[in-house]
Amino acid sequence: MVPSLAEMAVTNPRLTKDVLSRVITFANGKGGVGKTSCSANFAGLCAAAGWTVLFVDFDAQGDAGNDLGYKDTEDNDRGAHMLQVLDAHKPLQPVLRQVRPNLDVIPMGRRMLKMIEHVLEGKRQRGTEFRLMLAEALAPIARDYDLIVIDTPPDRPDVLQLVFGATRWLVIPTKSDRSSIGNLQDLSEELEEVRHANPDIEILGVVPYDFDTNAGRIKRNAIEDIHAVLGDASDVFYDADDEVVFIRHSNAAVDARNAGKLVHELAEMAQDEEEPWWQALREGRKVDRIPGSVGGLAGDHLLLTNAILTRINSFEEAQESA
Ligand SMILES: Nc1ncnc2c1ncn2[C@@H]1O[C@H](COP(=O)(O)OP(=O)(O)O)[C@@H](O)[C@H]1O
């Protein structure tokens, strides 16, 4: 009998590493910190740039379905397929194909995630290692994609362990106040818990989310706090000018989610619809504020996407030359 990936990975950790080296998970034990917004926009921007992407939703709220606009479509199985995969060992397939060009999705919903938790709980009680089940399910289709992006729920430790078992790179969005950063200690402990099953998981970087763009001092403190909690190996992301990459506070995020659009899509639509901001000035009409809000937020997500890909690339290059 051919040994399963989970069995082989115990003796050969490199196996999961090679097949699943591009699994990027957005996690933080807390809710409302930008996991879904960042992961959905990252996946969508990568797909728009030409990478083939599989987005795997493990968030009970299924908010990614709002951001990507598939929430109320007929084909949204709200996690039924993933439950079958984990419970009955059905082969994993993308449920929603081409949600955008190059972007496939495996959706999730509250009910199915609860049932998945039951499955994991059962395995735990029987002493069965469940942490590599998702890795094992993803491995056969991983080569169809350049990137696999996973969104996670808050407060569901077993689900998080399952996802971490399949994760190469962890991206952590967080609010930038001291207490939110302090809470990352819990996440760091969950990470250590999974390490014996998946030694390859690493924190790629931390993203200050919902950021007050004018607060330079807060920015510096936040970075120091992040180092203090997660260790010096963990850092925020930087852009080409060495500026910290953050996601600013902007109501455009809510508008985008309500419209079933990613932020850059909303920005493109706004550009199409709106007259140039200088038109009113030139014609002596009432001048509105410059429509920069959605553009600014779209720019933040673009910088973040670029920074994530750049950092993965530099790790991969270093590994190849090692
Ligand atoms: N840049 C932003 N500024 C303000 N609100 C935002 C921003 N990005 C997302 N939001 C809103 O904040 C809430 C939480 O974001 P979300 O990405 O769903 O967090 P999580 O997945 O961690 O729970 C959502 O209602 C979302 O629409």
Ligand SMILES: [Mg+2]
């Ligand atoms: Mg979420």
